[in-house]
Amino acid sequence: MGEKSSIALNVVAAVVHARRTRLLYGGASGENTRIGIIAAHEERLDGARWWASSLASAPSPKN
Structure with missing residues (x-):
């Protein structure tokens, strides 16, 4: 009757x-x-081109 539902959550974090x-x-x-x-x-x-290396794997926005 008063059964509570459970929630499962996975969090991705850096190793450190x-x-x-x-x-x-x-x-x-x-x-x-x-x-x-x-x-x-x-x-x-x-470090000099962080914006290029971090965005290289991101999907392109659709027009």
């Missing part, structure tokens, strides 16, 4: 921030929420 992300999301979420943290390795960007 994964533990902190788990602590923050775990503390902010309710008891019926399952949080999964996916630690992603960062690619090194060219």
Whole structure:
């Protein structure tokens, strides 16, 4: 009758921030929420042309 629904959430974070992300999301979420943290390795960007390397993999806007 009063059954609560559960929520599952996956969060992608940089490897160096994964533990902190788990602590923050775990503390902010309710008891019926399952949080999964996916630690992603960062690619090194060219500091002089960061805008070109970070946008190179982004999809082009449709006209």
